Amino acid sequence: MEQAEVEVVLDPDLPKNLSSGQLSALFGNLAKGCEKQGRTDEKDLFRALADYYKGKMTTSSGKRYNELESLLAGNMDEDFHAAMTEAKTFGDRGALRALTWGERTSHMISSLLKNKAENLDKIRQGQSVYVCQICGYVVVHDEVLERCPVCGVPNHKIEAV
Amino acid sequence: MRTVAVRDLKKCTKDCLCLYVCPTGATNTETGNIDTEKCIDGCQQCVDACPSGAISLKSEEPKKIYPPQHHRENAVRQKMYALAESKLQQEQIALALCDESKDNNEKTFLKGIAMSNRLMAEDFMREGGYLTPQSANVKALLAFLQNADFPEAEESLKKLLCDTTYKLLHKL
Numbered sequence: 001m002e003q004a005e006v007e008v009v010l011d012p013d014l015p016k017n018l019s020s021g022q023l024s025a026l027f028g029n030l031a032k033g034c035e036k037q038g039r040t041d042e043k044d045l046f047r048a049l050a051d052y053y054k055g056k057m058t059t060s061s062g063k064r065y066n067e068l069e070s071l072l073a074g075n076m077d078e079d080f081h082a083a084m085t086e087a088k089t090f091g092d093r094g095a096l097r098a099l100t101w102g103e104r105t106s107h108m109i110s111s112l113l114k115n116k117a118e119n120l121d122k123i124r125q126g127q128s129v130y131v132c133q134i135c136g137y138v139v140v141h142d143e144v145l146e147r148c149p150v151c152g153v154p155n156h157k158i159e160a161v
Numbered sequence: 162m163r164t165v166a167v168r169d170l171k172k173c174t175k176d177c178l179c180l181y182v183c184p185t186g187a188t189n190t191e192t193g194n195i196d197t198e199k200c201i202d203g204c205q206q207c208v209d210a211c212p213s214g215a216i217s218l219k220s221e222e223p224k225k226i227y228p229p230q231h232h233r234e235n236a237v238r239q240k241m242y243a244l245a246e247s248k249l250q251q252e253q254i255a256l257a258l259c260d261e262s263k264d265n266n267e268k269t270f271l272k273g274i275a276m277s278n279r280l281m282a283e284d285f286m287r288e289g290g291y292l293t294p295q296s297a298n299v300k301a302l303l304a305f306l307q308n309a310d311f312p313e314a315e316e317s318l319k320k321l322l323c324d325t326t327y328k329l330l331h332k333l
Contacts, residue, residue, distance in 0.1 A: 011290070011301040013235040015242060016309075021249035022242060022286060023306075029283035030294045038167030038219050040194055042294060052312040057249075063257040068274075071251050079247060083240035090234040095241060098288040102244065102281045109274055116270070123266040129273035136280035138273045156171070161273045 024054035065113065072110050076103070101135040104150045108137060128160040163221045165200040166207050168193060172215035179207035179216060197221065233290045241289035245282040252278035 018026070031046035080103045087095040112119055119140045123129065131138045135151035144155050168179075170193050179188035179195075187199035188207055195207075195216070208216045255275035259268050290298050 011298045013238060013290075014298075014301050014305055015238070015289075016305065018242065019246060019249070021253075021282070022245055025245055025249065025279065025282040026286040026289075026291050026302075028279075029287045030291065030299065032283075033292075033294045037294070038169070038217070039294070046294065048312065056310075057253065059253060059257065061257050061261065063254045063261075065258065068251055068254045068258070071247055071254075075244065075247055079240075079244050083237070083244055086234070086237050086240050090237055092233065092237050092288075094292070095233075095237050095288045098241070098284045099244075102248075102285065105277060105281060109277060112270070112274065120264070120266050120270060123269055129269050131273050131276045131280070133280065135284065136277040138277040140270070140273075161269050161276065 020053045020056035020058075024050045024052075024057065026050075027053065065116075069110075069113055072106060072113070075106055076110065080106070101137075101150050105136045105138070108139065108150075112138065112140065130158050130160055133157045133159055163202040164218050165197045165202070165221050166195050166205070166216050167219050168195050169215045169217070170194075172213050174213040174215070176212050178210040178212065182206040182210045238289045241285045245285035245289065248278040248282040248285065252282065 027046045028050035031043050031050055034040070034043035034046060080099055084096060084099050084103075086092075087099060122140045122142075127140050127142045128144075129138065129140055130144055132148040132151060132153060134153045134157050135148060137148050137150040139145070144158050144160070146155055147153065148155075148158060166187070168188075173193065183189070183206060184204065185199045185201060187196040187201075190196050203218070205218060208218055252275045255271045255278065259271035259275065262268050262271065291302070293299070
């Protein structure tokens with residue numbers, strides 16, 4: 001019974017050109033999933049894969065803040081809207097959920113960058129950078145928020161950097 | 162198929178009743194994870210005794226294939242991958258700026274931004290069709306990568322991978 005044949009549906013749209021970064025993010029998230037499921041061995045497998053592909057990401061130096069800001073502006077002016085339109089067309093609730101959180105978090109990053117000097121001052125005065133481990137919401141604040149304002153998770157999932 | 166106990170360490174309030182009721186000492190480990198080798202199939206004594214609801218039963222069946230995921234349109238998947246890639250580029254820029262900065266406050270600021278971008282990218286990949294670790298999509302990707310670009314795995318990982326992709330590879 002244990003070896004019963006199962007009809008395997010192969011993924012007809014399997015993406016064969018994912019970058020090392022995309023693969024590391026994909027497997028990193030699956031490792032977290034296995035941890036929540038209580039499957040520690042599978043978690044280690046996915047973690048090892050995530051680390052392997054992360055190690056293959058091409059790193060670069062000599063970067064500037066305006067490159068970060070211009071990618072972020074592109075996301076907010078076009079990418080999120082285009083993706084949401086597609087997700088709405090097909091009634092994809094999961095994708096819409098992730099895009100809604102991602103868009104709000106992107107606005108937060110944009111605002112942090114715009115007020116960089118002020119935020120660095122706050123950190124200098126002892127405030128912390130908090131990141132929600134579920135949606136990525138990031139804020140400079142004097143104490144951890146009770147709940148994440150983007151995804152609503154209680155603060156045991158919000159960590160100081 | 163065996164059913165064994167697993168502990169959620171975040172819920173555990175260290176009342177340690179599991180130590181008292183477990184017939185084999187499976188709950189008594191350095192890491193706090195229950196020793197599945199020692200755990201008795203379907204016993205459940207620790208689950209019932211735990212006052213914080215931190216222990217639950219799981220079926221130990223690595224080869225299980227879950228029902229297919231809801232169909233996800235390729236057009237949506239491609240948009241999710243593109244956004245993930247952009248967020249990962251932003252992560253790399255933030256990390257590069259962090260490396261070059263000599264100001265510790267700025268380093269903390271940039272690390273937070275890098276972390277945030279990584280988390281968003283993970284979420285977009287998940288909603289790009291890779292939500293459940295045991296799904297057919299994940300198995301198809303693992304099988305594809307094994308012939309494309311895959312790490313030299315340790316023996317334990319190889320065995321696990323074999324279990325994870327067993328049915329799929331069997332078919333291929």
